[in-house]
Amino acid sequence: MGQEILKLSGISKTFPGVKALDGIDFSLNAGEIHCICGENGAGKSTLIKIVSGAYQPDAGGEVQFEGAPVTLTPLSAMDLGIQTIYQEHTIFGPLSVTENIFVGMEIADKGFMKFAEMKRRTQEVLDFLNSSIDPDELAENLSSGEQKIIEFAKALVFERKVIILDEPTASFSMTEIDNLLGIVKKIAERGIGIIYISHHLDEVFRIADRITILRDGKLINCCDAGDITEPELVRQMVGRDASAFYNREHFPPGEIVLEVEKLTGNGVYDIDFNVRRGEILGFAGMVGSGRSELMTLLFGGAPKIKGSVKVFGKEIDIKNPQTAIRHKMAYITEDRQHTGLFLIHTIARNTIIANLLVSSGSFYAPKREERIGAEYIEKLGTKAENAEVLVGNLSGGNQQKVVLAKWFNTEGEIFIFDEPTRGIDVGAKQEIYQLMTDLLRDNKAIIMVSSDMPEVISMSDRIMVMKDGRIVGEVSGDGVTEENVLEYSIGGKKI
Amino acid sequence: MSDTAERLGQKKFQFHWNANMNVLLILVVYIIIITIVQAVSITPGKFPTMISVSNLVNVLSQVSAPGIMAMGMALIMIAGGIDLSVGMLTSFVVLYAAKSFRDFGLSLPMALLTAVLFAVAFEAGMGFVISRINVEPFIITLGGMICFRGVALLVTHSQEVSMNNAMDPLKNTVIVGVKDQANLAVNVPPYIFLFLGITVVMWIVMRFSKYGRRIYAVGANRQAAYLAGINVKNVIFSTYIINGALVAVAALCLLSRVNTAIITVGQNLEIDVIASAVLGGVALSGGKGNIWGVFLGAILLGMIGNGMNMLRINAEWQYVTKGLIIIGAVSAAAIVAEVQSKRQLKAKQEASALESALNSAGEA
Numbered sequence: 071m072g073q074e075i076l077k078l079s080g081i082s083k084t085f086p087g088v089k090a091l092d093g094i095d096f097s098l099n100a101g102e103i104h105c106i107c108g109e110n111g112a113g114k115s116t117l118i119k120i121v122s123g124a125y126q127p128d129a130g131g132e133v134q135f136e137g138a139p140v141t142l143t144p145l146s147a148m149d150l151g152i153q154t155i156y157q158e159h160t161i162f163g164p165l166s167v168t169e170n171i172f173v174g175m176e177i178a179d180k181g182f183m184k185f186a187e188m189k190r191r192t193q194e195v196l197d198f199l200n201s202s203i204d205p206d207e208l209a210e211n212l213s214s215g216e217q218k219i220i221e222f223a224k225a226l227v228f229e230r231k232v233i234i235l236d237e238p239t240a241s242f243s244m245t246e247i248d249n250l251l252g253i254v255k256k257i258a259e260r261g262i263g264i265i266y267i268s269h270h271l272d273e274v275f276r277i278a279d280r281i282t283i284l285r286d287g288k289l290i291n292c293c294d295a296g297d298i299t300e301p302e303l304v305r306q307m308v309g310r311d312a313s314a315f316y317n318r319e320h321f322p323p324g325e326i327v328l329e330v331e332k333l334t335g336n337g338v339y340d341i342d343f344n345v346r347r348g349e350i351l352g353f354a355g356m357v358g359s360g361r362s363e364l365m366t367l368l369f370g371g372a373p374k375i376k377g378s379v380k381v382f383g384k385e386i387d388i389k390n391p392q393t394a395i396r397h398k399m400a401y402i403t404e405d406r407q408h409t410g411l412f413l414i415h416t417i418a419r420n421t422i423i424a425n426l427l428v429s430s431g432s433f434y435a436p437k438r439e440e441r442i443g444a445e446y447i448e449k450l451g452t453k454a455e456n457a458e459v460l461v462g463n464l465s466g467g468n469q470q471k472v473v474l475a476k477w478f479n480t481e482g483e484i485f486i487f488d489e490p491t492r493g494i495d496v497g498a499k500q501e502i503y504q505l506m507t508d509l510l511r512d513n514k515a516i517i518m519v520s521s522d523m524p525e526v527i528s529m530s531d532r533i534m535v536m537k538d539g540r541i542v543g544e545v546s547g548d549g550v551t552e553e554n555v556l557e558y559s560i561g562g563k564k565i
Numbered sequence: 566m567s568d569t570a571e572r573l574g575q576k577k578f579q580f581h582w583n584a585n586m587n588v589l590l591i592l593v594v595y596i597i598i599i600t601i602v603q604a605v606s607i608t609p610g611k612f613p614t615m616i617s618v619s620n621l622v623n624v625l626s627q628v629s630a631p632g633i634m635a636m637g638m639a640l641i642m643i644a645g646g647i648d649l650s651v652g653m654l655t656s657f658v659v660l661y662a663a664k665s666f667r668d669f670g671l672s673l674p675m676a677l678l679t680a681v682l683f684a685v686a687f688e689a690g691m692g693f694v695i696s697r698i699n700v701e702p703f704i705i706t707l708g709g710m711i712c713f714r715g716v717a718l719l720v721t722h723s724q725e726v727s728m729n730n731a732m733d734p735l736k737n738t739v740i741v742g743v744k745d746q747a748n749l750a751v752n753v754p755p756y757i758f759l760f761l762g763i764t765v766v767m768w769i770v771m772r773f774s775k776y777g778r779r780i781y782a783v784g785a786n787r788q789a790a791y792l793a794g795i796n797v798k799n800v801i802f803s804t805y806i807i808n809g810a811l812v813a814v815a816a817l818c819l820l821s822r823v824n825t826a827i828i829t830v831g832q833n834l835e836i837d838v839i840a841s842a843v844l845g846g847v848a849l850s851g852g853k854g855n856i857w858g859v860f861l862g863a864i865l866l867g868m869i870g871n872g873m874n875m876l877r878i879n880a881e882w883q884y885v886t887k888g889l890i891i892i893g894a895v896s897a898a899a900i901v902a903e904v905q906s907k908r909q910l911k912a913k914q915e916a917s918a919l920e921s922a923l924n925s926a927g928e929a
Contacts, residue, residue, distance in 0.1 A: 369792070371791070371792060390791075390796075391791060391792050391793070391794050392794045392796065394794075395793075395794040396794075401792060403792060408786070408788060408789070409786075409788045409789050409792055410789055410792075411786070411789060412781075412782055412785040412786050412789060412790075412852065413785070413786070414785050414852050414853060415781065415782075415785055415852065419778065419781070419782075422778070423778065423782050423790075423793045423795075424793040424794055426775045426778060426779065426793075426794070426795070427793075427794035427795075428794075431775075432774055432775055432776065433773050433774050433775065434773065434774070434775050434778060435773060436772060436773065462906075463906070476793065
């Protein structure tokens with residue numbers, strides 16, 4: 071193993087209301103593949119953003135690069151030779167492979183580009199990677215696996231010292247994954263340090279030299295890959311303080327109100343589940359596992375390919391959200407600012423907007439709008455002077471309450487909550503949980519998508535776990551534990 | 566009546582919201598300045614014609630046609646679109662109506678009716694493309710504008726057509742022989758009432774109907790509107806159809822005024838129409854604006870030219886001033902909004918800081 075390139079000690083990062091990282095130590099050696107493991111929200115992304123210079127750590131921590139203390143900014147990280155390869159491609163389709171590699175860093179002489187030189191160096195690196203990609207090919211003609219290789223080539227051409235890979239294999243086929251892991255190992259052999267983040271534990275065990283485990287922003291363990299087993303790794307990733315859990319009242323489940331069979335479309339396949347009155351059906355899984363896509367499909371926001379949806383025992387074809395709303399469904403979307411709220415309109419207007427469809431008549435008096443707005447402010451405890459306040463001026467928790475008011479006002483029976491407490495502070499979170507519990511008491515049914523593990527565990531009666539657009543497991547009763555959910559969602563447990 | 570109560574509530578709300586106050590303020594200040602200058606230096610000793618009843622009514626009749634069009638434009642813009650073609654569509658309607666009445670042998674009602682139907686059909690065509698194929702309305706209506714110009718010229722072989730005063734009933738004054746303080750005859754053409762009537766109807770639609778709320782919602786956040794059960798495509802489509810009818814009505818008012826149809830009738834009219842809507846507080850980004858604001862915006866725009874005529878300022882300077890007033894008014898409104906939202910944001914941050922402090926105290 072080579073010498074230490076990067077060393078982080080005592081790194082913390084605080085966002086308003088959240089401590090994303092808490093006194094983390096981390097180091098990377100030349101030629102080492104160091105994997106970071108943790109659940110959604112464990113602090114992995116924050117950590118790599120600090121290494122790439124996108125975030126500045128809180129005062130008190132120290133970053134050393136090749137033994138010297140440094141302050142990392144996106145520019146200085148680049149200068150030092152740290153390159154991040156993100157999940158999404160940063161490829162310019164209409165440019166050739168060579169041009170993509172050298173874009174912004176062209177080799178030129180007196181303002182004239184030296185194309186031959188650039189092409190030669192590209193070819194050299196591609197040969198090293200055993201890749202048959204033609205340097206003159208346009209990037210848009212390459213597969214996504216090949217595009218990833220271009221990004222590696224770029225890092226090699228400029229002789230980077232540290233490469234950060236964030237979920238590099240998302241949406242890759244099996245052979246592409248094999249190929250990519252081989253390339254990663256090859257690059258490491260050249261003495262480059264690699265920070266590798268993946269939800270796929272099998273990949274981690276195939277390539278990692280060392281593994282760092284984060285949970286809730288804290289460093290749980292850092293050990294050589296040979297010193298830990300997969301079950302032990304999972305055990306360390308989960309397991310939180312009891313205070314992170316919410317203790318809600320449970321109700322005896324009633325009749326089935328929604329029944330989905332073999333539902334396919336919008337990137338999800340063969341989905342089967344049902345929901346009863348008085349229960350919360352949780353949907354867990356990693357980010358990108360298709361949970362939100364399923365909910366959008368269910369609500370008529372995307373075309374269905376096949377399958378059936380029965381609402382209150384009757385099969386209906388939900389072509390658009392109007393049909394869904396008329397059948398008493400309500401959809402609290404993941405991104406309230408973009409798909410839930412009208413930020414430039416008042417609380418009152420936001421409250422009545424979905425009700426327009428289900429209430430009778432063609433007119434809606436402004437007085438009535440104001441009265442109903444005020445009524446729901448009172449009911450949900452929204453903190454606002456009056457119903458004429460613009461929603462854009464509310465805090466996250468209060469904005470979420472306005473979204474709830476909008477749907478409560480349609481008298482829905484089946485509520486879909488997608489990430490109900492994302493970006494909401496602790497106090498407002500509890501209030502949202504209480505409101506959800508109140509819905510159950512009123513005999514409504516709830517489907518909840520959540521990436522917040524304590525939330526999904528403590529709120530759900532049953533949990534469906536999704537992976538790659540399919541349901542891969544169901545847990546209920548005593549089986550609702552973090553270990554079970556996590557094992558299904560990372561594919562460790564086979565059904 | 567509960568209507569009265571609603572209107573009272575409405576007034577309170579409007580005042581609180583304060584969106585139309587900017588335009589009204591600019592309008593009043595402008596009138597006062599012109600009146601003073603006129604009374605002091607242009608025609609000293611005489612009653613300033615700027616604020617004479619005949620002049621004010623005159624301005625109202627001048628802005629009737631662009632004002633009606635501004636109502637349609639407001640509808641489209643609040644829903645998040647724009648229509649650059651209204652000027653040339655006006656020219657088409659005017660030329661087609663005159664030509665079909667005089668040369669194609671249609672009766673006057675049939676000529677006018679078919680003119681309206683054509684305008685609605687053209688706008689519906691553009692609206693269909695915009696709402697279904699999701700292309701920028703700017704581009705589509707720019708294409709429409711060029712097309713309509715061509716169609717208008719084709720219909721008349723690029724010639725002008727006289728109506729032979731057949732539409733005079735729409736412009737002849739409804740009161741005769743009334744003189745005002747400045748001893749000028751007051752002329753009240755009937756189409757003024759058309760303008761006022763359309764304004765009131767539009768106000769009711771935008772403020773009291775579900776349809777109006779859907780338009781605002783689509784303009785403010787299309788995705789959220791869709792998920793809230795609004796048929797976004799049809800709402801957008803409908804705004805263009807309504808606009809087509811309004812443009813046609815406005816064009817016929819213009820035709821009655823000018824009597825002779827020529828291509829220049831509608832030329833650059835879209836500029837004044839969009840300017841009126843924007844002056845009235847309609848945002849290009851959609852979701853914002855109200856009908857009385859647009860009404861005031863149209864009047865303000867008409868007043869600017871009229872006032873400078875009173876001061877005998879030449880046309881070149883009138884353009885410069887008009888442009889500057891539009892830039893100034895819209896910038897001022899933006900600054901006011903910016904300051905307000907900063908103030909509210911600060912209050913919000915303080916509130917949430919307090920909130921989290923309380924929460925953490927509670928946990929401890």
